[in-house]
Amino acid sequence: MAPAPKDTPEGPLSESTAPTDLSGFVAGLPKAELHVHHVGSASPRIVAELAARHPDSPVPKDPEELERYFTFRDFAHFIQVYISVVELVRDAEDVRLLTYEIARDMARQNIRYAELTVTPHSSVLRGIPDVAFMEAIEDARVGAERDLGVVLRWCFDIPGELGLPAAEETARMACELRPDGLVSFGLGGPEIGWPRPQFKPYFDRAIAAGLHSVPHAGESTGPETVWDALTELRAERVGHGIGAARDPRLLAHLAEHRIPLEVCPTSNVATRSVPSLDAHPLPELVAAGVLVTINSDDPPMFGTDLNTEYTVAARLLGLDAAGVAELAKNAVGASFLDPVGKARLSAEIDGYLAAWPG
């Protein structure tokens, strides 16, 4: 169930009046994350480790300088940082290190389960053999669960801006190489100029192979893209989907069919999909009864993390600890974790809330 916004006569809590202990509650809350990108999760710490492996890279090696380099300025800067990180992932060991260290950063935030959006085509284009790539992410996944207690699953996404050849390659790797952790098939990249319906045959193949459909849609465009994702790509969850807020019929459809949205508030401001956090349509989505989950997208690059996103959501929705716990349970319910794992993580959230002194 999506928590309803609280009735506060003075409106949503502002940053300054938000109860300070709510961030403490969020920090310790066991969480699941459903929309977070692989390379986009490389924190300055991880980038420093990768840069140390490749001294010829232009990425600063000094930790303080690197911290400054990573401080989010604008979208153009995000792209620059993103590309420089992509260029640091050159071999299978880089892939393994990146993936395992992402899990370490997740463990520090009490993220217990994450569906990481991976773009294998980008790595293969850069010369990493596909089989070696699969072995590297799987090795990291097994290690992360064993050593850190973080369960990882994969969503292989098509880099939409590379068109149908990239879709073909991503579908081939998903269906033929299918690593054990793969649960879903996605579509990222710009929405404008890359209509969703052209990717239908690739989603059909992935769905026939037993993968879940989770395309990005309605991030920078309106409800028509979300409709396309639902009708053409048979989306079971929608990446972002905030454009749905402009179409009451679509909101009703999402609510009725319990199709979750993967909402990433800070990312939407950073990419200028919404003008500010206070203008974010999250409250409208929740008020319409849509099942929303809270996610971080490309956290270090947008200067955020999942805990910050939960705190933002709590402020926008006027939630207390129990409301935040409900949001966390939304993500568990909307995940592709097995039923036993879902029940266990939900019970952990309930236990944590019951023990919370506030």
Ligand SMILES: [Zn+2]
């Ligand atoms: Zn995304």
